[in-house]
Amino acid sequence: MKTDIHPKYADAKIRCACGAVYETRTTVGDIHVEICSACHPYFTGKSKVLDTAGRVDKFKKKYKMK
Numbered sequence: 001m002k003t004d005i006h007p008k009y010a011d012a013k014i015r016c017a018c019g020a021v022y023e024t025r026t027t028v029g030d031i032h033v034e035i036c037s038a039c040h041p042y043f044t045g046k047s048k049v050l051d052t053a054g055r056v057d058k059f060k061k062k063y064k065m066k
Helices: 052-062
Strands: 010-016 021-026 031-033
Touching: none
Parallel strands: 010 031
Antiparallel strands: 010 021
16 A cells, blocks of 8 residues: 555544534644534524515515515
């Protein structure tokens, strides 16, 4: 078997924007993510409705909905 051809597989921490930290092993190193299972609406059961720049109102106005 050839030596020194595999990447280093070291301990790493995955940090979420919500503050959750997960320890794992990876070849990439530390990872920063915006959403994880601790704060994702699918896993928490809390729904988040984001109305960016009035898109919902714009849609309702376009199709004359109440």
